[in-house]
Amino acid sequence: MVLWLKKVELFEKAPDSSSAGLSKVGLDMEGSYPASEVLIRISGLNAFYGQLQVLYDISLDIKRKSVTVIMGPSGCGKSTLIRTLNRMNDLVPGFSHNGRIELDGKDIYSKDVDPILLKIRVGMVFQKPNPFPISIYENVAFGPRIHKMFRKKEELDRIVENSLKRAALWDEVKDRLQANAMSLSGGQQQRLCIARALAVQPEVILMDEPASALDPGSTSKIEELIVELANECTVVLVTHNMQQAARVGNEVAFLYKGRLIEFGESPGIFENPRNQLTEEYVSGRLT
Amino acid sequence: MMPEETETVQQTRAPFPWRDKRIARNNRIRKLKWRIIAFLAVLSVIVVLYPLLDMLYLFAYKGLTLISLARLTQTTTGGTGVGNAGLANAIAGSALIIGMSSLFAVPLGVLSGIYLAEFAGERDRYAGMVRFVSDVLAGVPSIILGYAGFFVFVLYFGWGFSAVAASLTLAILMLPYILRTTDVALRKVPDSIREGAYALGSSKTDMINRLNLRIALPGIVTGILLSISISVGETAPLLYTASFSNYLPSALFHSPVGYLTYVVWTYSQLPFAQANDLAYLAAFLLMLIVVLINLVARVGMRRFMKI
The missing domain is CATH 1.10.3720.10 (MetI-like)
Structure with a gap:
């Protein structure tokens, strides 16, 4: 897996070549800022659904090419937090927020940022696998097609193949690319969704409990995949499963009742939690 | 079935002989009801389908004999x-x-x-x-x-x-x-x-x-x-x-x-x-x-x- 990744120039060039085209919409900050270690900076984020406040003053730095895990019990606001990072919440009626979210130093909620082009840079994988009920090939080709990311059919074929390989699904589906995606198993469907997200070459992949609907075997495959992906791009993972957080996370944020309780590097936060609540959650006493 | 299980079943049944009779009677009635419903269902299918098939047959027969360039x-x-x-x-x-x-x-x-x-x-x-x-x-x-x-x-x-x-x-x-x-x-x-x-x-x-x-x-x-x-x-x-x-x-x-x-x-x-x-x-x-x-x-x- 790692070996062939190095051969594929398409993806090695990806962040630069894709962001070059985005300079028009104010998303490309290359040159104007030094490439810092921090890719996404969340500062003072409050979020509301109507009158109900679900996030309180979250400030968080997400590092480039690492796995940042947001963990916490159900209903703590972790999904809301991750969905503000690519503006998926724009679609939710009644959602509002204040505070600032910067991608490469640029506020993603500022008026000159096109939410469509933002989603090319920040991809997303959902909790329940949601493949489109069309062929496996067309699922992966969907993003490149709508954004016209290729000139020839062969280029698209290559994007599809590479994306499926990166998602560790190629060997299982290479002989039936034209089969309907719904014929895949749950774990395969989720990896297809990852491949679909990878096909537009995002810099950040947001994963909202990607393995919570899967069996243990598929879960460990997804976890391996997350660790591999972090070599190429930035992964933000939401999970309520702290074993999973410990296995894949470089940095872990613990969210409780809409507040960021603790944020730290992976082994440390589990071994020596500074906060009482974190300790209770990590030891399984807080649900 | 395991031997212990039959024992317990018999134990619970022994004091209620009328219970088995009720169950058997209820079962007979249920089967009778089912037969009546099944009969009515088949009958209504025939009632609906017969005219349709008859009509299809009539027009297909007439049509196929009458059709010409x-x-x-x-x-x-x-x-x-x-x-x-x-x-x-x-x-x-x-x-x-x-x-x-x-x-x-x-x-x-x-x-x-x-x-x-x-x-x-x-x-x-x-x-x-x-x-x-x-x-x-x-x-x-x-x-x-x-x-x-x-x-x-x-x-x-x-x-x-x-x-x-x-x-x-x-x-x-x-x-x-x-x-x-x-x-x-x-x-x-x-x-x-x-x-x-x-x-x-x-x-x-x-x-x-x-x-x-x-x-x-x-x-x-x-x-x-x-x-x-x-x-x-x-x-x-x-x-x-x-x-x-x-x-x-x-x-x-x-x-x-x-x-x-x-x-x-x-x-x-x-x-x-x-x-x-x-x-x-x-x-x-x-x-x-x-x-x-x-x-x-x-x-x-x-x-x-x-x-």
Whole structure:
């Protein structure tokens, strides 16, 4: 897996070549800022659904090419937090927020940022696998097609193949690319969704409990995949499963009742939690 | 079964001998009820199916014995019985009217269905009104639509009895079916799939064009075919708007058009054997068209869904 990744120039060039085209919409900050270690900076984020406040003053730095895990019990606001990072919440009626979210130093909620082009840079994988009920090939080709990311059919074929390989699904589906995606198993469907997200070459992949609907075997495959992906791009993972957080996370944020309780590097936060609540959650006493 | 288990069962049963009797009796009654229901179900299937099959058989038999090149290529010659030669004018007229009304109704219906499902908000009062009106329209007796078509298209617009007046009237009849099936089929596309498309940076139009319409296509096509097979069988609105003609359709305006249902209706009542034969043949052709449309819809959609 790692070996062939190095051969594929398409993806090695990806962040630069894709962001070059985005300079028009104010998303490309290359040159104007030094490439810092921090890719996404969340500062003072409050979020509301109507009158109900679900996030309180979250400030968080997400590092480039690492796995940042947001963990916490159900209903703590972790999904809301991750969905503000690519503006998926724009679609939710009644959602509002204040505070600032910067991608490469640029506020993603500022008026000159096109939410469509933002989603090319920040991809997303959902909790329940949601493949489109069309062929496996067309699922992966969907993003490149709508954004016209290729000139020839062969280029698209290559994007599809590479994306499926990166998602560790190629060997299982290479002989039936034209089969309907719904014929895949749950774990395969989720990896297809990852491949679909990878096909537009995002810099950040947001994963909202990607393995919570899967069996243990598929879960460990997804976890391996997350660790591999972090070599190429930035992964933000939401999970309520702290074993999973410990296995894949470089940095872990613990969210409780809409507040960021603790944020730290992976082994440390589990071994020596500074906060009482974190300790209770990590030891399984807080649900 | 394990020995301990039977022991415990016997222990609990021993003090209640009446319990077993009740259970056995209840079971007998249940079986009897089931037999009665099954009998009634089979009976009603026979009652429903027999006339249908009998009718299919009659028209298929008559149609297949009567069908000939002459009857398909010559035109009707009026009700004198001197030689009600063929159905060419009725076939051509029916095809023309159905084709033109589909041409009006399909784009309009599908587009307004897309608007209702994708662009109108949940509480859009205009959309609610459109849905209500289209449901009412679907229930309006077709003869009333024909009357309205007669007044508006034939008299007010002054198009006379004509293919255009007939097609527009039929299009109004088809519209609610196409509109509602498109609306329903599109709204069935799950939110998770819409979310997936948005997360890839899809615009709403891209999502509708490349994904939702594709997923909803079987439903939309079924609605279109259903509306066509309904309008194929319409007589009343056409009496008011197309009148009838013994000649092949020659002009779109100011020119009455023949159609198959008129032949069935009128020629079956004439005291001439040749006229009755043409009525049978026309009925057979209508039935054939409806059956074919339904077959195409079923088989085609099943194949499409498998991909």
